[in-house]
Amino acid sequence: MAESDKSMARPIVRQDQTKHIKAFTNYSSAGEYFEAVQKWIDETFYGHVVEKLVTNLGDRTDDIPLRVLGIGSGGGELEIMFLNKLLTKFPKIHTCVVEPCANSLTKYQANVKEHATNITFDWQNHTLEDFVGNQQENSLKYHFISVCHSLYYMKNLNKVLQSLHDMLAPGGILLVTITADYTCYGKLWKIIPDLKPETASQQVSSPAERAVSPPPHHRTSAQVHDALRQLQLQYHIDAYACPYKITHCFDEEESEERNQAIDFLTLPITLRDAPKDLLQQVLACIKECSVQRGNDWFFQLEHVCFFITKPT
Numbered sequence: 551m552a553e554s555d556k557s558m559a560r561p562i563v564r565q566d567q568t569k570h571i572k573a574f575t576n577y578s579s580a581g582e583y584f585e586a587v588q589k590w591i592d593e594t595f596y597g598h599v600v601e602k603l604v605t606n607l608g609d610r611t612d613d614i615p616l617r618v619l620g621i622g623s624g625g626g627e628l629e630i631m632f633l634n635k636l637l638t639k640f641p642k643i644h645t646c647v648v649e650p651c652a653n654s655l656t657k658y659q660a661n662v663k664e665h666a667t668n669i670t671f672d673w674q675n676h677t678l679e680d681f682v683g684n685q686q687e688n689s690l691k692y693h694f695i696s697v698c699h700s701l702y703y704m705k706n707l708n709k710v711l712q713s714l715h716d717m718l719a720p721g722g723i724l725l726v727t728i729t730a731d732y733t734c735y736g737k738l739w740k741i742i743p744d745l746k747p748e749t750a751s752q753q754v755s756s757p758a759e760r761a762v763s764p765p766p767h768h769r770t771s772a773q774v775h776d777a778l779r780q781l782q783l784q785y786h787i788d789a790y791a792c793p794y795k796i797t798h799c800f801d802e803e804e805s806e807e808r809n810q811a812i813d814f815l816t817l818p819i820t821l822r823d824a825p826k827d828l829l830q831q832v833l834a835c836i837k838e839c840s841v842q843r844g845n846d847w848f849f850q851l852e853h854v855c856f857f858i859t860k861p862t
């Protein structure tokens with residue numbers, strides 16, 4: 551076996567979930583990303599979710615709240631933006647937040663204190679899989695469910711999507727956002743070797759940690775398309791570009807900022823500890839997928855949004 555093949559075959563360290571969430575939070579609150587998301591919410595989300603729900607459910611000027619479910623909500627930054635848009639047409643909202651990371655849930659609760667009014671919350675510190683397992687046959691259904699950038703962590707995609715669809719009320723909408731297979735992440739992930747399942751299970755210690763461990767393969771919009779077709783669920787799609795400033799990836803010296811930039815892009819494995827030749831190969835691919843403006847490098851990322859409506 552050639553030297554480079556041997557190093558490619560060595561196991562790569564599974565990324566610590568806390569580190570990834572920290573990196574994701576830092577990057578997703580950065581200027582250009584946030585502006586792109588705000589524009590998408592004002593235009594696409596408003597048209598495809600808020601107005602569509604008004605058409606499907608009618609004006610809810612009564613006291614019955616719109617029922618909302620968030621899966622893998624993180625610190626709630628994105629979901630609070632959804633909720634505020636929904637409030638423009640639905641005066642009362644009840645939202646259930648399913649988030650297995652206790653720190654993120656605490657952060658969401660702190661963010662809500664600052665931003666949300668006319669909304670009641672049900673906090674579920676669980677994985678989606680456990681939450682689904684706890685549902686009763688007569689559990690109330692939801693009018694809007696969002697799964698934003700959290701499908702990467704769930705093992706059985708078809709089962710997850712079917713369960714979420716089953717939890718929708720007639721006329722309700724399920725929104726899935728995930729990175730596009732045809733842009734940089736797709737290319738990047740093709741050259742990152744799969745994390746071997748046995749390696750992952752050896753490194754995961756507690757049952758709670760196992761529940762949030764990443765799947766062996768990176769997931770993009772391509773797998774969601776396939777799953778929805780197999781399940782014969784009706785959907786339409788939209789996409790939005792999100793430039794991430796990742797200049798520190800290419801710093802000569804190792805630093806916390808450089809490590810965080812690399813961790814963010816190589817979810818869910820830690821490539822900075824990988825064999826040097828593989829790291830160089832990945833950094834070259836990241837550069838190829840990025841554009842330079844002034845002294846900064848921007849990773850050209852696109853997210854795909856799937857809108858799945860339950861027939862009325």
Ligand SMILES: C[S@@+](CC[C@H](N)C(=O)[O-])C[C@H]1O[C@@H](n2cnc3c(N)ncnc32)[C@H](O)[C@@H]1O
Pocket residue numbers: 571574578621622623624625626627628648649650651654676677678679697698699700703704761762763
């Ligand atoms: C990349 S973050 C996305 C956060 C937020 N939805 C956003 O878009 O800003 C992924 C989130 O999914 C959560 N997660 C991981 N495994 C999960 C599971 N099995 N069920 C539900 N959520 C999960 C993580 O704890 C994390 O908060």
